[in-house]
Amino acid sequence: MAKKSAYEAERERERGRERTIVTPEGIPLRFKVAPAGERAVAFIMDAVIILMTILFVIIPCVCTGVAATAGWGENFVLAAFIFLFFLFRHFFFVGFELRWQGATPGKRLLGLRVIDSHGGPLRGQAVFARNLTRELELFLPLIAVVYPSALWGEGGAWWLQLLAGGWLVVFAFMPLFNRDRLRVGDLIAGTIVVRSPKPVLMPDLARSAEKRKARFEFSEKQLDMYGVFELQVLEDVLRRRGPERRESLQVVADKIMRKIAWDSKRREVDPEDFLRDFYNAQRARLEQKMVVAGERRERKKKGRLVRRRRDD
Amino acid sequence: MATRKFVLRSYEFRREREKTWRELERLVDRVEKSGIKNLSAAELTRLPALYRATLSALSVARAISLDRALLDYLEGLCSRAYFAVYGTKRHPLETIAEFFAVKFPQTFRRFRWQMAISGLVLILGGVTGFAMTAWDIDNYYAFVPDAMAQGRDPAASTEELREPLYDPGTAGDELLLFAMSLFDHNARIGIMAFCLGFAAGIPCVLLIFYNGTVLGAFAALYHDRGLSVELWAWLLPHGVTELLAVVLCGGAGLVLAESLLLPGRHTRLENLALRGREAAVIVLGAVILFFIAGLIEGIFRQVVKDLTLRYAMATATGVWWIVYFGLVGRGARAEQAVDPGDEG
Incomplete structure (x- = not known):
């Protein structure tokens, strides 16, 4: 934190x-x-x-x-x-x-x-x-x-x-x-x-979505927990390279899972895959709301989702 | 679970337009490295088109995309392209020519009152120095520091005073060296006078006034020994130009001071910025005047000993500057400080 x-x-x-x-x-x-x-x-x-x-x-x-x-x-x-x-x-x-x-x-x-x-x-x-x-x-x-x-x-x-x-x-x-x-x-x-920096155009993170099918699906409720700021922090985390990359991905994935009440016990989760899918879904959701409803949520909601019951 | 095709508008948007951005980036890189002159005619027409397309892409991206890498990239590219498109396109030589033919004399006329005041302060200083020294010759020591007097003080005999006025002093090739040292020294004082204008002009006025008193004290000493005519013949050939340059720098300093003290309808800082760069034109011109004065002082004065010729030179420079500042560039339209919104 x-x-x-x-x-x-x-x-x-x-x-x-x-x-x-x-x-x-x-x-x-x-x-x-x-x-x-x-x-x-x-x-x-x-x-x-x-x-x-x-x-x-x-x-x-x-x-x-x-x-x-x-x-x-x-x-x-x-x-x-x-x-x-x-x-x-x-x-x-x-x-x-x-x-x-x-x-x-x-x-x-x-x-x-x-x-x-x-x-x-x-x-x-x-x-x-x-x-x-x-x-x-x-x-x-x-x-x-x-x-x-x-x-x-x-x-x-x-x-x-x-x-x-x-x-x-x-x-x-x-x-x-x-x-x-x-x-x-x-x-x-x-x-x-x-x-006057010369930013280099990085590959779009969302390109991964084109190559492979999303493995994780998120409900609208789950996606609505976060805002633009968190999305862009996540973008930074995903773009970061270095020895601690894997570790920080794990930390962030755990944090998000807790917040959106993700049932991680269902199967083994690769944090990279999970976060990429979450990023894509989250960005799609926020962008859609921005374009369609003209609504831009800057920050995350307080608290966390509570899991009501097992779906399966 | 149905396999839904994943469509991200901002992703599609980027894929469609990326080529334009890359092309713009390459052009801007080249403009930054080797100037806009190096673009071909086709590229020159392409640049603004690409710039506008990218700028509109930025504005769309801000509305629909949350990809920060993309937004940062477009932001950076657009601002660089903005300066490439709206930046100065003129050749340095063209700028220099315009400076002498239009800008410098025109700016001088615009600030004629400040110049007049600056000149008045110098004359006032001169009269004060003259009067005080004439009244009591010992006051000379108060005005002229020993280092500057170099023995030319009331204790010296008339002959000792006269000698430096005709001193061949130095051999031919040393004259240029002498001239350049004088230039370096004088230009520095002039620039200082301008900069001191920032401190509300008081130090600037004092500096000009002090310069005047030194001159006045000199004049009084030589007048006392009946050497006036010869002293002025020695001083004026370069003095006309040099004193004018001092007045210009002082006047430019006053412009700064005025812009701070009487800001008019702008804020003080805005006004300072507006006037400051105009005043800098004057100082730059003054530096060139100092250079000319240094050449006259270091070479002409050391070579030419004839009184008539010396006075003729003084008159010629005087007439020349009057013509130059009075007439040159009158017809040309003044290039005003343009608001960014007006250009394009």
């Missing part, structure tokens, strides 16, 4: 993170706001990519360039370096977000993307706006903390450093203080970072 409620709590939390965008065709699409942790990981990945590029591509290139042109043009190389570094620092994120429809390499790896918070096309200016603020949110305070004399000369006071540290913390943790996990750049640009 405890396991189920934890599952339920998770679903509940997921629903809290959902945002809806209505397409011009009038159909609402749901998006999940990317959790702060995933955002942070995506950012760290991007930062690592940037650092690696600087360390292993740009700096070696500059060094060889300077060595090769020593005496007649090394300063051109250095000038180009400063310029390219500026472009790279600012336009790494912008470039990728423009090119990859709102994703940087880090975001892509984690299945995140930037979208316009009203669902419109992600415009270049929004991408610029959300990334310009990185200078203020991150690079400047970072320099202030790590290498303060670069900003205010040698006489830099310790409290300025502290202030910059505080600034960094406030901005870095800003996404935690609002529901949509927006950082300052998102606020200015009107963007939101969402999960």
Whole structure:
């Protein structure tokens, strides 16, 4: 029971993170706001990519360039370096977000993307706006903390450093203080970072019903004990793979049998077969009620069926 | 027990339409990987059709199916297809061209009052710095930090002050390096001014004002030694562009501040989002101005020593920016922020 409620709590939390965008065709699409942790990981990945590029591509290139042109043009190389570094620092994120429809390499790896918070096309200016603020949110305070004399000369006071540290913390943790996990750049640009997973279309569980005849029959009363939520939990259980699969199927089958007063003593029951048949019957029943009667039962009924007497 | 044929509507539904979804998925994958330009003409017309079919399938599935794997799949596919269909389709180069020809000057004109205020603050800072330093030359030390003065302070002799104005300083190829360091430094300050607008604009105004006072103090010191004409010849060729860029960034910061303080008929956050991206256009343009200013400062100024030529350059840049911001892109229709509902 405890396991189920934890599952339920998770679903509940997921629903809290959902945002809806209505397409011009009038159909609402749901998006999940990317959790702060995933955002942070995506950012760290991007930062690592940037650092690696600087360390292993740009700096070696500059060094060889300077060595090769020593005496007649090394300063051109250095000038180009400063310029390219500026472009790279600012336009790494912008470039990728423009090119990859709102994703940087880090975001892509984690299945995140930037979208316009009203669902419109992600415009270049929004991408610029959300990334310009990185200078203020991150690079400047970072320099202030790590290498303060670069900003205010040698006489830099310790409290300025502290202030910059505080600034960094406030901005870095800003996404935690609002529901949509927006950082300052998102606020200015009107963007939101969402999960954009690529779900794979799994085979329909009901296909098993086509291949073989159902071995178990359920009465309407029995099927009416459960709702959509339980059906989808059952779907998850049936799709799960792994060593404990058999065991969890058994547990769930036992639970259902108790609830719907299944006479398990009649014969040996294979939990997999039983649950597949139950899933199919249950889904058929719920879908039929949904289509025909417009009735959608979300949750199970309380209590359990009581077996009146043996039928045979 | 009769063997009843097991029919599940949602199962049939899926079997009938699955091919469409797979086809859409393949197209969307390709758009995400290599852009919409890589689709053939036939595929381009196919994409919206497939998208609409799948979207309607999603809406049906929500009504009749309880297969969560299917619903999740359709939901994910539809949102990806939605962005592929309604996302930006333009080539980056086209966007850049439009930025310079229309967007940047137009946005500038839209926010001319904020720009004017920002410019006024800079001038006010300059006048204050000048007046205070002229009144008591020791105030110079309060405005200009030692690191920036580099010995150019009231203690220096007139000759020492004059020298840097004509300092050949560096050999030819070092100039570009110098120019780029200046650009990097200035652009960072400009971006900071913009971002500080988020804090209700006060730090942003202070930053511009402070920049003005430094300049004013400099001017007062050189004026005191009768070097005014030469100082401005040294400052203005790049200063026109650079100060303009500072004003632009400050003005963009003010746009942010205003959108927070006077949200009008929107909520504050909505308004910030609306104005913020417009203001970002200005800052992006300003970064380019800083780049140009850096080149002029680092190269032109170090090479050209002639007063007339220096003033001519200053005038030329001034006229150019007036023409650019005053006239360019006037005829073109403003591309407004479009509500998603309006497009399609």
